[in-house]
Amino acid sequence: MPTRLLVEAGHDITVFYANSNIAPAAEYEHRLRELQRYAEMQGFEVLEGVYNPAEWEEKVAPIGEALKQYSPAFGEAFATRHAGTEGSSSSEGSSPSPATVAELLDDDRRKERCRACYRMRLEEAAAFAKDGGFDALTTTLAVSPYQFTEVIHEELERASAQAGIAAHFQDFRPYYDEATRISRELEMYRQNYCGCRFSIREGEATRAFVKQQRKKKKARERAAIQAEQAELAQHRAEKQAYAEAQAKKRAILKSLRQKQ
Ligand code: SF4
Numbered sequence: 001m002p003t004r005l006l007v008e009a010g011h012d013i014t015v016f017y018a019n020s021n022i023a024p025a026a027e028y029e030h031r032l033r034e035l036q037r038y039a040e041m042q043g044f045e046v047l048e049g050v051y052n053p054a055e056w057e058e059k060v061a062p063i064g065e066a067l068k069q070y071s072p073a074f075g076e077a078f079a080t081r082h083a084g085t086e087g088s089s090s091s092e093g094s095s096p097s098p099a100t101v102a103e104l105l106d107d108d109r110r111k112e113r114c115r116a117c118y119r120m121r122l123e124e125a126a127a128f129a130k131d132g133g134f135d136a137l138t139t140t141l142a143v144s145p146y147q148f149t150e151v152i153h154e155e156l157e158r159a160s161a162q163a164g165i166a167a168h169f170q171d172f173r174p175y176y177d178e179a180t181r182i183s184r185e186l187e188m189y190r191q192n193y194c195g196c197r198f199s200i201r202e203g204e205a206t207r208a209f210v211k212q213q214r215k216k217k218k219a220r221e222r223a224a225i226q227a228e229q230a231e232l233a234q235h236r237a238e239k240q241a242y243a244e245a246q247a248k249k250r251a252i253l254k255s256l257r258q259k260q
Helices: 003-007 025-042 053-059 061-067 073-080 101-105 107-131 150-164 172-183 198-259
Strands: 014-017 045-048
Touching: 003 025, 014 025, 014 107, 025 045, 025 101, 053 061, 061 107, 061 198, 073 150, 101 107, 150 172
Parallel strands: 014 045
Antiparallel strands: none
């Protein structure tokens, strides 16, 4: 979707695939092949960066490793840290029972890991764009509502300024649903995690959490319907009992009148 919008706006685009964050390597290859297939249909060029997961492990992974003990999404490490704190908030402010996906993934801390990840990839892209004589740099990261868009914007500006190239930030999120629909129509591969090894676990935990929340919501709705039906039944029974008592009274009065 971002590529189509940029072409429609009159830009001559080239996509630079800079994704050393993606694990495992087979997933990296699979996403690249799928992008190339789409680029062929749309008529733009794709250039591949250097796939260097070791650099990502060095620059970004340590932040992810530290995060594990805070994010409820990483069950065991989180449980060890919060042993005995069930039902109360820890001194670090993490809640053992997340109420939202943001709490489950500890978005406040995750943001720093993702910032380091954006930084590494945008710096690579900006240096490449500068060397290649391109006019400006933008990023398709800004189409996903699951990313930290403000951080992406900041890092795009930072990397571009550092490389000496213009930054062209555009918030593509309003087009996310349309992009999803088109990718389904084209039967494209749709990944269910962002890319790094941490996000594989986070994706699984998020899906399980959302499923559980839906189940709880349905159970609450069922209980509310049952309570309403019980109340209605009680109301009917009371009405019936009242009608019967009235009928009995009328019958007694009638028989008294007949005796007079
Ligand atoms: S979740 Fe996505 S953006 Fe964040 S560190 Fe992992 S791959 Fe990078």
